[in-house]
Amino acid sequence: MTVFSLIIINKAGGLVYQREFQPGLRKLSTNDYLVLAGTFHGVHAITRSITPKLPLSTASTAATTPTSSNMPPTPGIPNSFTPGSAFTFPNPGTPATGLECLETDKFRLTCFQTLTGTKFLLFTDPIMGNIDVVMKKVYELYADYVMKNPFYQLEMPVRCEAFDRHLGGWLRGRT
Amino acid sequence: MAHPPRHSAMLSLSNSGSSANSDKQQPPQQIQHIANTGLRVPSNRKTIYDRHLNRSRNAEISRSSFAFLFGEMVTYAQRRVTGIQDLEKRLNEQGYPMGLRLLDLLYYRTITSSTSSSLASSSTSTAPPNRPLRILPLLHLIHGPLWRLLFNRPADALEHSVSPDTPNEYMITDNDPLVNAYVSVPKEMHMLNCAAFVAGIIEGVCDGCGFEAKVTAHNQPTELWPGRTIFLVRFGESVMEREKVLERAGIK
Numbered sequence: 001m002t003v004f005s006l007i008i009i010n011k012a013g014g015l016v017y018q019r020e021f022q023p024g025l026r027k028l029s030t031n032d033y034l035v036l037a038g039t040f041h042g043v044h045a046i047t048r049s050i051t052p053k054l055p056l057s058t059a060s061t062a063a064t065t066p067t068s069s070n071m072p073p074t075p076g077i078p079n080s081f082t083p084g085s086a087f088t089f090p091n092p093g094t095p096a097t098g099l100e101c102l103e104t105d106k107f108r109l110t111c112f113q114t115l116t117g118t119k120f121l122l123f124t125d126p127i128m129g130n131i132d133v134v135m136k137k138v139y140e141l142y143a144d145y146v147m148k149n150p151f152y153q154l155e156m157p158v159r160c161e162a163f164d165r166h167l168g169g170w171l172r173g174r175t
Numbered sequence: 176m177a178h179p180p181r182h183s184a185m186l187s188l189s190n191s192g193s194s195a196n197s198d199k200q201q202p203p204q205q206i207q208h209i210a211n212t213g214l215r216v217p218s219n220r221k222t223i224y225d226r227h228l229n230r231s232r233n234a235e236i237s238r239s240s241f242a243f244l245f246g247e248m249v250t251y252a253q254r255r256v257t258g259i260q261d262l263e264k265r266l267n268e269q270g271y272p273m274g275l276r277l278l279d280l281l282y283y284r285t286i287t288s289s290t291s292s293s294l295a296s297s298s299t300s301t302a303p304p305n306r307p308l309r310i311l312p313l314l315h316l317i318h319g320p321l322w323r324l325l326f327n328r329p330a331d332a333l334e335h336s337v338s339p340d341t342p343n344e345y346m347i348t349d350n351d352p353l354v355n356a357y358v359s360v361p362k363e364m365h366m367l368n369c370a371a372f373v374a375g376i377i378e379g380v381c382d383g384c385g386f387e388a389k390v391t392a393h394n395q396p397t398e399l400w401p402g403r404t405i406f407l408v409r410f411g412e413s414v415m416e417r418e419k420v421l422e423r424a425g426i427k
Contacts, residue, residue: 148242148357150249150369160359165401 002125003134003171004107007033008142010155011117013041017158021171025107025123040099040121044111048098110135118142134174141166235327242357249358249369259367263392267375274379281316281324282306306384308426310410310418313384314345317377325376326353343410347377350400368392370404377406387411 004025008017015037020027028036102109108126112135113119120138124131145163146152152160252265307313314333322330326349336344352370360367370392381388389409396403410418 144239144242145357145359148239148246149359150246150253151359151361151364159361162357162359 001128001175003128004123004125006123006138006167007037007121008158009037009041009119009121012155013038014155016156019164019167021168024125040111041119044098044113044119048096051096051098112139114139134171137170138167141170238353238356241353245354245369245372246357248372259364262367263371266369266371267378267390270372270375270377271379271382274376274381275383276379277321277324277376278380278383281320284324309421310345310386310414312427313381313386314347314408316384317380318347321377321380322349325373341409343412343415345408345410347406347408348395349373349404349406351402352404355402355404366394368394368404370406373404374406377408381408381410386414388414 002024003021004023005020006017007015010016015034018033097113098111100111102111103126105126107123108128108131110122110124110131111119112122120135120142122131122135122138124134141163142158145166146158146160149160149162152158248269249266252262252269256262256265307316318330318333322328330347331350332346332348334346334348336342336346338344349370352373354370354372355368358369360369374390374392378388378390381390388411391407391409393405393407394403395405
């Protein structure tokens with residue numbers, strides 16, 4: 001189980017956090033990391049927008065399944081009972097996630113986007129499983145030690161000593 | 176029992192509602208209906224007035240909502256400050272009135288919890304806890320009961336200054352202050368400790384007991400406890416003089 005590094009991208013596509021946990025990947029210059037963050041942000045946005053919407057069949061809307069009734073009314077769908085104009089994402093209720101995973105034979109990049117648009121990018125060993133557990137913990141630590149820190153300014157680079165400490169400690173405890 | 180007037184009041188309220196005419200035609204049923212569902216008495220016959228005020232003693236608030244609140248307090252105190260000392264002073268001032276009030280609450284809760292079994296009978300037999308007269312009982316009160324009330328555990332250490340020049344200095348140590356749990360102070364402000372707020376609470380408690388004191392919070396990280404904080408309690412001259420008189424008089 002190897003986690004090489006973590007990158008956090010804010011909702012504008014700026015790099016706010018970059019940290020290497022274990023060696024194994026070649027290092028980039030700071031400028032290249034900024035370019036990587038911006039490029040990934042753009043590609044991610046495109047993959048989100050080209051995710052097709054599936055037309056809602058009249059039968060399923062008439063049946064009003066619990067999933068479709070829980071869906072928030074989107075501007076494109078004035079009334080879910082009008083047939084023909086209704087579309088849904090492949091996974092009803094959640095918007096398209098876009099790019100989630102990139103894989104080479106040396107590493108795997110997993111992306112997780114929060115509801116507020118912050119993206120967490122984890123570089124891990126391709127054979128490693130349970131990345132979502134690591135991702136969830138990283139998100140939890142971010143919510144605790146970055147978002148609850150009165151000295152952190154939103155969308156700015158993360159310089160929170162407690163976040164670094166707990167993140168490092170937790171990952172060390174797992175290996 | 177004052178049931179009939181309450182029923183009529185409820186009835187007149189419902190009559191003034193939407194369908195007054197149909198209601199007036201069947202008043203007896205309406206009364207029955209309200210009596211069955213409208214007024215609810217707990218099955219053990221104890222209303223909210225019978226319950227102990229102290230019920231919330233073991234109820235705790237959410238840690239993260241406190242963290243967000245405290246974060247906003249720090250952000251608020253940070254506005255228009257001239258420096259770190261000014262910021263700490265403001266946090267201290269936010270805590271001070273809390274300390275004054277907590278003292279009363281602490282006494283109230285110690286009394287009621289010790290006599291809760293004999294609440295109905297006269298509580299002349301159980302002596303209420305005394306207000307501390309000497310420094311050491313006061314510090315024990317802060318170190319133990321106050322810390323338990325605030326943070327649900329006692330403080331980690333209580334020390335007296337070893338230097339002969341400063342016999343009026345005492346130190347209370349907290350290895351991991353709750354207020355600082357999610358706070359990372361930026362490097363350029365490394366002298367700042369947001370537990371100045373807790374120092375203000377301690378100061379309020381000391382002043383409330385009649386011990387004039389100045390309390391400050393200082394970082395003293397160790398490898399195991401990166402957030403270790405020392406609260407330095409400096410008692411005033413008058414307190415030290417009184418302490419000497421009380422010592423000679425043999426009062427504890």
